[in-house]
Amino acid sequence: MVHVPLRRSPLVDQAADLLRARITAGEWPVGTRLPGETTLARDLGVGRSTVREAVRALAGAGLLESRQGSGVYVLALEPVTSWDVKLRQASVADVFEVRTLLEVEAARLAATRRDDADLAVLESALAARKAAASADDPAFVDADIALHTAVVAAAHNPVLTGLFHTFVPRLRAGLLDLLRMVPLREETPDHGHTGHAALVKAIRARDDDLAAHVMHEEVQRTLALVRSARTRPGDGA
Known part of the structure; x- marks a missing residue:
C-alpha cells in the first residue's frame, strides 16, 4: 500500500481521516494493535504529536482504544453514532x-x-x-x-x-x-x-x-x- 504524505491543514484532521480510511478498509481488523507512533508518523508524513492527537480523535469516535503499556487497538471499523x-x-x-x-x-x-x-x-x-x-x-x-x-x-x-x-x-x-x-x-x-x-x-x-x-x-x-x-x-x- 502506498502511503501519501499529507500536505493540507489541519494535519490532525487529515491524519485522522487517513487512519479512519485504513481502519474501515480493514487494514487493521478489530482487536489488532496499530503500529507504533513512530511508524505511523513516518507513513503519514507527520510528527508523532499529530499522530497522537489523531488517535485520540478516533478513540473519541469509538474506533480505537489506547491501552496503557500495550498500545492502541482497533475497537470498531465504523464510528459509533450516539x-x-x-x-x-x-x-x-x-x-x-x-x-x-x-x-x-x-x-x-x-x-x-x-x-x-x-x-x-x-x-x-x-x-x-x-x-x-x-x-x-x-x-x-x-x-x-x-x-x-x-x-x-x-x-x-x-x-x-x-x-x-x-x-x-x-x-x-x-x-x-x-x-x-x-x-x-x-x-x-x-x-x-x-x-x-x-x-x-x-x-x-x-x-x-x-x-x-x-x-x-x-x-x-x-x-x-x-x-x-x-x-x-x-x-x-
Missing part, C-alpha cells in the same frame, strides 16, 4: 416499533408492581389527558405522553424508565407530525380516551395480560396511522 443522533435520524415508524416493545412490557410490569401512589398518578394523568381534549395539539400530546410516562414509571424499572425518557422528544415530534397530517381530533378531540381508560383499569385490576394487550393495541393503532400517513401523496413519504 444514541441521541440515532433517534433524531430514525423514522417515526422505527421509533414506534421499538416503543411497542418497551411499553407493552412496561404495562405488564405496571399491572403487577403498581402501588397506590402509582394509581393516583395514573388516574390524574388519565383525567388530565381527557381535559386536554379542549387544548391545542401540543398540549394534548404532552398530556398523552404524561400518561404513558406514568405507566412506565409504575413498572418500577429504572432502566426501562430511563430508556423511555430518551424516546420522548422524538416521540413527541412524531405525534405532532401525525396530528398535522391526519386530523384525528376533529371528530374526537380526546382521541384514544377509551383505550387509555381501559389500560388504567387493567393496571388497577392487576391484570397484566390485559394491560399488555390494551397497550399493544393502542400503540399498534397509532403505528398503523403513522405508516398510512407517510405513504399518502404529498406527505413526504
Whole structure:
C-alpha cells in the first residue's frame, strides 16, 4: 500500500481521516494493535504529536482504544453514532416499533408492581389527558405522553424508565407530525380516551395480560396511522 504524505491543514484532521480510511478498509481488523507512533508518523508524513492527537480523535469516535503499556487497538471499523443522533435520524415508524416493545412490557410490569401512589398518578394523568381534549395539539400530546410516562414509571424499572425518557422528544415530534397530517381530533378531540381508560383499569385490576394487550393495541393503532400517513401523496413519504 502506498502511503501519501499529507500536505493540507489541519494535519490532525487529515491524519485522522487517513487512519479512519485504513481502519474501515480493514487494514487493521478489530482487536489488532496499530503500529507504533513512530511508524505511523513516518507513513503519514507527520510528527508523532499529530499522530497522537489523531488517535485520540478516533478513540473519541469509538474506533480505537489506547491501552496503557500495550498500545492502541482497533475497537470498531465504523464510528459509533450516539444514541441521541440515532433517534433524531430514525423514522417515526422505527421509533414506534421499538416503543411497542418497551411499553407493552412496561404495562405488564405496571399491572403487577403498581402501588397506590402509582394509581393516583395514573388516574390524574388519565383525567388530565381527557381535559386536554379542549387544548391545542401540543398540549394534548404532552398530556398523552404524561400518561404513558406514568405507566412506565409504575413498572418500577429504572432502566426501562430511563430508556423511555430518551424516546420522548422524538416521540413527541412524531405525534405532532401525525396530528398535522391526519386530523384525528376533529371528530374526537380526546382521541384514544377509551383505550387509555381501559389500560388504567387493567393496571388497577392487576391484570397484566390485559394491560399488555390494551397497550399493544393502542400503540399498534397509532403505528398503523403513522405508516398510512407517510405513504399518502404529498406527505413526504
